[in-house]
Amino acid sequence: MSExxxxxxxxxxxxxRFADKAAIAWGRLRDHATAIxxxxxxxxxxxxxxxxxxxxxxxxxxxxxxxLLVWETFFDLLATGELQRELLVSLGxxxxxxxxxxxLGLVAGLSFGLWRPxxxxxxxxxxxxxxxxxxxxxxxxxxxxGIGEALKIILxxxxxxxxxxxxxxxxxxxxPRKYDEVAAVLELPWATRVGIVIWPSILPSILTGLRLALSxxxxxxxxxxxxxxxxxxxxxxxxxxxxxxxxxxxxxxIVIGLVGWLLDWALLKSQxxxxxxxxxxxx
Amino acid sequence: xSDTVERPETGLFWKALLLPAALIALxxxxxxxxxxxxxxxxxxxxxxxxxxxxxxxxxxxGATAATLLRALAGxxxxxxxxxxxxxLIGISGLARGLFNPTINSLRQIALFAxxxxxxxxxxxxxxxxxxxxxxxxxxxxxxxxxxxxxNVPEGWREVGKVLELSRRDTLRSIILPAAMPSIxxxxxxxxxxxxxxxxxxxxxxxxxxxxxxxxGLGAYLAAAREYARMDQVLLGVLFLGLIGVTLDxxxxxxxxxxxxxxxx
Amino acid sequence: xxQALSTRAPATEPEIGDVVGSVEIRNVSKTFRVKDRExxxxxxxxxSIRPREFISIVGLSGCGKSTLLRFLAxxxxxxxxxxTVDGAAIAGPSLxxxxxxxxHRLLPWLSVEKNIGLALRTVLGTAAxxxxxxxxxxxxxxxxxxxxxxxxxxxGGMSQRASIxxxxxxxxxxxxxxxxxxxxxxxxxxxxxxxxxxxWQQEQSTVxxxxxDVEEAIxxxxxxxxxxPRPGRVRRIVxxxxxxxxxxxxxxxxxxxxxxxxxxxx
Ligand SMILES: Nc1ncnc2c1ncn2[C@@H]1O[C@H](COP(=O)(O)OP(=O)(O)OP(=O)(O)O)[C@@H](O)[C@H]1O
Ligand SMILES: [Mg+2]
Numbered sequence: 001m002s003e004x005x006x007x008x009x010x011x012x013x014x015x016x017r018f019a020d021k022a023a024i025a026w027g028r029l030r031d032h033a034t035a036i037x038x039x040x041x042x043x044x045x046x047x048x049x050x051x052x053x054x055x056x057x058x059x060x061x062x063x064x065x066x067x068l069l070v071w072e073t074f075f076d077l078l079a080t081g082e083l084q085r086e087l088l089v090s091l092g093x094x095x096x097x098x099x100x101x102x103x104l105g106l107v108a109g110l111s112f113g114l115w116r117p118x119x120x121x122x123x124x125x126x127x128x129x130x131x132x133x134x135x136x137x138x139x140x141x142x143x144x145x146g147i148g149e150a151l152k153i154i155l156x157x158x159x160x161x162x163x164x165x166x167x168x169x170x171x172x173x174x175x176p177r178k179y180d181e182v183a184a185v186l187e188l189p190w191a192t193r194v195g196i197v198i199w200p201s202i203l204p205s206i207l208t209g210l211r212l213a214l215s216x217x218x219x220x221x222x223x224x225x226x227x228x229x230x231x232x233x234x235x236x237x238x239x240x241x242x243x244x245x246x247x248x249x250x251x252x253x254i255v256i257g258l259v260g261w262l263l264d265w266a267l268l269k270s271q272x273x274x275x276x277x278x279x280x281x282x283x
Numbered sequence: 284x285s286d287t288v289e290r291p292e293t294g295l296f297w298k299a300l301l302l303p304a305a306l307i308a309l310x311x312x313x314x315x316x317x318x319x320x321x322x323x324x325x326x327x328x329x330x331x332x333x334x335x336x337x338x339x340x341x342x343x344x345g346a347t348a349a350t351l352l353r354a355l356a357g358x359x360x361x362x363x364x365x366x367x368x369x370x371l372i373g374i375s376g377l378a379r380g381l382f383n384p385t386i387n388s389l390r391q392i393a394l395f396a397x398x399x400x401x402x403x404x405x406x407x408x409x410x411x412x413x414x415x416x417x418x419x420x421x422x423x424x425x426x427x428x429x430x431x432x433x434n435v436p437e438g439w440r441e442v443g444k445v446l447e448l449s450r451r452d453t454l455r456s457i458i459l460p461a462a463m464p465s466i467x468x469x470x471x472x473x474x475x476x477x478x479x480x481x482x483x484x485x486x487x488x489x490x491x492x493x494x495x496x497x498x499g500l501g502a503y504l505a506a507a508r509e510y511a512r513m514d515q516v517l518l519g520v521l522f523l524g525l526i527g528v529t530l531d532x533x534x535x536x537x538x539x540x541x542x543x544x545x546x547x
Numbered sequence: 548x549x550q551a552l553s554t555r556a557p558a559t560e561p562e563i564g565d566v567v568g569s570v571e572i573r574n575v576s577k578t579f580r581v582k583d584r585e586x587x588x589x590x591x592x593x594x595s596i597r598p599r600e601f602i603s604i605v606g607l608s609g610c611g612k613s614t615l616l617r618f619l620a621x622x623x624x625x626x627x628x629x630x631t632v633d634g635a636a637i638a639g640p641s642l643x644x645x646x647x648x649x650x651h652r653l654l655p656w657l658s659v660e661k662n663i664g665l666a667l668r669t670v671l672g673t674a675a676x677x678x679x680x681x682x683x684x685x686x687x688x689x690x691x692x693x694x695x696x697x698x699x700x701x702x703g704g705m706s707q708r709a710s711i712x713x714x715x716x717x718x719x720x721x722x723x724x725x726x727x728x729x730x731x732x733x734x735x736x737x738x739x740x741x742x743x744x745x746x747w748q749q750e751q752s753t754v755x756x757x758x759x760d761v762e763e764a765i766x767x768x769x770x771x772x773x774x775x776p777r778p779g780r781v782r783r784i785v786x787x788x789x790x791x792x793x794x795x796x797x798x799x800x801x802x803x804x805x806x807x808x809x810x811x812x813x
Contacts, residue, residue: 035380038380039380039381039384039385042381063403063404120298121299121301121302122302125299125306128303128524131524131528132521132524132527133478133482136524139486139504139507139508139519140517140520218393219393222393223393223395223483223487226395226399226487227486234396237396241399241400241402244403246403253392256392257391257393257396260392261388261391438652441622441652442648444621444622444640445620445622445640445641445646446668446717447640447641447642448665448668448669449668452668456668460654460656461656543697544656544697544698544699
């Protein structure tokens with residue numbers, strides 16, 4: 001047992017380090033707890049006011065359902081599988097639109113950024129078309145493509161096109177020129193330049209564009225589904241409104257927010273990973 | 284400054300117009316040759332005629348004015364509140380802890396998803412629309428102001444410390460100017476959302492899916508689609524775009540004035 | 548009129564006339580952690596500075612000169628050791644310890660005039676007095692005609708001069724200069740060295756200046772602190788002999804320069 005009780009200077013510093021880390025971890029835990037407690041003050045206050053308002057019948061039950069009812073409805077929707085079904089429909093539409101529109105946007109942005117004549121003759125027209133928000137095109141698309149599945153995908157694609165076009169274009173144009181100069185001075189070959197200087201410097205911009213596209217696409221989808229659809233989460237919400245079941249409306253609003261947040265969070269995570277990689281590539 | 288060097292607008296302007304001109308010519312030719320589906324493809328001339336008609340009877344100009352006013356009113360309310368709240372959250376740790384999680388959660392909800400709820404509470408009138416627009420305008424502005432106030436480079440804060448500036452002076456001379464680019468970006472985005480939100484609300488209500496019609500460009504377009512009037516649809520879309528661009532230009536011009544030290 | 552404005556704003560603070568910037572630095576250490584790596588920026592540095600002394604600090608890049616000045620300015624605190632100014636511990640930044648940053652740190656949204664004026668915001672005095680002080684300083688650093696220019700319209704050296712003017716504006720009894728003349732051409736530099744000496748004598752302030760220019764250190768200071776990096780320590784304190792103005796050809800000057808250059812090289 002003597003080996004264990006014997007404290008070498010190294011072991012002493014190690015245990016010191018450990019104590020340090022424990023203290024830091026404890027401090028972090030406490031900070032988190034404080035943050036959560038603070039952050040809960042407002043929502044809990046609102047919830048309390050809401051319950052009180054329902055209890056006092058300030059508003060009709062139809063207009064303001066009780067929080068409990070919303071909670072129950074949410075689980076009902078989950079249990080019957082209705083929520084998952086509608087959500088899946090919506091997500092499928094977003095992904096299809098994002099892939100089609102975002103891919104085109106990326107290609108367009110890179111070609112405008114790399115080939116000047118295209119930028120001079122074509123891009124102003126595309127930009128002008130994009131200046132009308134995609135929702136503005138909705139009536140036009142409805143006349144052109146009817147109100148079927150194609151309408152939704154095309155509208156989302158149109159929505160996702162612009163952010164990626166702008167992101168890749170601006171990423172190409174606005175990347176710091178000083179690194180170009182460094183590369184030129186170092187006489188790096190073309191391939192190395194693209195790989196080490198250009199690509200990493202536009203990647204963050206493109207990923208940001210992707211996040212923007214996804215969040216815009218999701219939001220646009222909700223509106224189309226509210227206006228013309230027989231499926232999807234937006235439809236479910238609209239159905240709740242028309243049937244004056246505001247508990248359904250509340251539940252779907254929360255789901256819409258949650259899904260939007262999750263999508264963005266997932267992309268942000270991968271963006272961080274990718275951007276970390278790109279920093280390593282630069283260094 | 285570098286902008287004017289890189290993009291001499293006068294020379295490029297005509298080149299930029301070539302493609303649209305060609306497209307319109309093609310469109311007119313296709314129409315003249317009778318290739319197109321008469322119901323959907325109206326001639327450019329028809330669009331111009333309905334524009335004139337729209338202005339003559341005031342339907343188009345009235346709709347545009349209504350939308351514009353509504354968007355601006357909602358924007359001023361929402362962005363004003365956003366600026367206040369964002370600045371507060373940006374400079375006060377306590378306020379950040381209290382409100383940031385709530386704001387960040389609410390921000391995730393798509394703007395139009397509020398419509399069913401708001402319409403149940405406020406009806407389909409002006410109150411509901413302005414509330415919706417203000418709600419949409421609030422978040423980008425609050426976010427911009429917060430990010431700006433929070434990300435003031437430490438070096439500039441230190442200048443305030445060594446010069447012993449009061450809290451008010453620090454806010455006025457250091458934090459707000461340093462945050463200005465971010466605030467302006469927030470205002471720009473916020474106006475954009477307000478404009479879009481106005482149109483969306485008008486359109487959604489105008490489609491009659493929620494009882495009642497309303498006015499504005501959104502309602503104009505909804506009606507045009509209902510009666511399959513492609514000329515009016517195109518006209519409405521064109522106006523929507525034109526005014527959106529004009530608003531954007533105005534804000535950008537203003538932001539150049541507001542932050543002359545900032546490179547655009 | 549030199550006394551028209553001063554930093555004697557709050558009545559509770561000690562009067563500036565009583566004590567003028569004596570500094571005691573005792574066993575000061577500072578370690579920065581950068582990604583699991585420890586940088587010993589300062590290690591057991593002790594130094595006492597008498598009132599009205601002109602001190603220069605020289606040393607290789609990264610030996611902790613700026614870090615030491617930041618402690619004195621109250622922008623950062625040492626891990627170990629104490630620093631007192633006029634017998635009192637430093638509680639935070641104060642106008643009585645003016646600092647001119649290594650990077651000029653002019654606020655990009657304020658004109659030269661307003662940047663300098665910012666230093667007088669909390670100082671007693673009328674607007675006219677303050678304006679006069681600002682004008683006087685602009686003249687002193689040779690920026691007349693650029694009063695309303697924004698920092699991005701200035702050259703590096705001009706920005707540096709504006710920043711010096713801002714540091715001087717409240718007449719701090721202890722003036723901390725971090726390579727204030729680094730970005731200047733030889734002529735302007737020599738002129739501003741003279742100005743600095745004059746200001747120092749006129750204001751009776753204590754000056755601590757970081758510089759990379761050994762000759763500049765000898766021309767200006769009473770003592771030159773030679774520091775060494777990794778870990779940052781005081782290598783030697785060189786007393787500069789002889790009356791000012793000092794000539795570069797004096798044997799004393801040459802000897803001091805040789806001594807310091809030798810210390811820096813090895
Ligand atoms: N905030 C910080 N975080 C991490 N390391 C720091 C920080 N400030 C200083 N250091 C480190 O401390 C050491 C001393 O820095 P300091 O700026 O004091 O050097 P210096 O003597 O002023 O150098 P120079 O002559 O180049 O200005 C450096 O190795 C630097 O990397
Ligand atoms: Mg330094």
